[in-house]
Amino acid sequence: MKNLAAALAFALAGGAALAAPPASVGDPKAGQAVYERCLACHALEYDRTGPRHCGLFGRRAGSVPGFAYSDAMKRSRIVWDEKTLNMFMANPLKTVPGTSMGYAGIPDKAERKALIAYLKQAGRSPACR
Amino acid sequence: MSFLISLDDVAQGNRRSFLSKSGLLLSGAAVALLAGEDALAAKGAKEGEEDIRILNTALGAELEAIAAYQVGAESGLLKKPVLDLAVTFQGHHKEHADILAKTIAKLGGKAVTAKEKYTFPTEKLKSQEDVLRFAAGLEKGAVSAYLGAVPLFGNRDLAKAAASILGDEAMHWAVLRNALGEAPVPAAFMS
Secondary structure, eight states, X not given: OHHHHHHHHHIIIIIHHHTSOOOOTTXXXXXXXXXGGXXXXXXXXXXXXXXXXXXXXXXXXXXXXXXXXXXXXXXXXXXXXXXXXXXXXXXXXXXXXXXXXXXXOOOOHHHHHHHHHHHHHHHTSXXXX | OTTOOXXXXXXXXXXXXXXXXTGGGGTTHHHHHHTTOHHHHHTTTTOOHHHHHHHHHHHHHHHHHHHHHHHHHHSSOOOTTHHHHHHHHHHHHHHHHHHHHHHHHHTTOOOOOOOSOOOOOGGGOOSHHHHXXXXXXXXXXXXXXXXXXXXXXXXXXXHHHHHHHHHHHHHHHHHHXXXXXXXXXXXXXXX
């Protein structure tokens, strides 16, 4: 009973947020699990509701040929790297107001770092060559 | 670069000011629409550009899901009763897309339409299990996408409607996992 009470207290104190899979900092495998959240809209190799992620690093935002970006993204002058991805994923709508990516973001810094590590690794994989 | 904003600013967000500018005027309108009271919904049709963008992104994903289930249904890889399940879930996505498109229109936006062609990894779909696993991945992603959209709506009624769709996507995911012989609900929380 005491354990149950402690567990409930933990949950009420923010355990729900902490219950997300613990991501090793910069661990691509943990990042792959985080990437599953993106799969309603994104894929590595091809455009979907969101643009493809192969070739992401070093690419200017809004520049995948044929993809219908928001004007805000096309005007953002972002070049995707670790720093800009980290900032965008923390809060997409705050970073690029008017973006079509209606997603609250990934508040956990370690999860963002893991996701970036995965995207970097995936970008070098055969799927992206 | 113009987009550069400190992470402190990002963390603090500007949701309060956004709420004051956009969604509150529409409060009740979307629910009226979702309940079929179109005339009432039309009253608040000029506000909420951000909400319309979020709805349109969701609509785009729903339209793609409809197409994905069509590919699965026509693949010849799905056998009954799994085929019936896929068609049922596709029907749900059609209902989601329909209500999203109508809501966007009533809010004064232009709903996206289905693409002429979608790209799916069909070369990797060789068995019923492959199709189920692909669909499960899309459904899980949909849960996360709606989870990430719900807190953004200025109009809380739209958030409620999106949460309702989220629940449906989560059930799809669980049933697909079950069909794959996996634990249908592998964790207490989604992210």
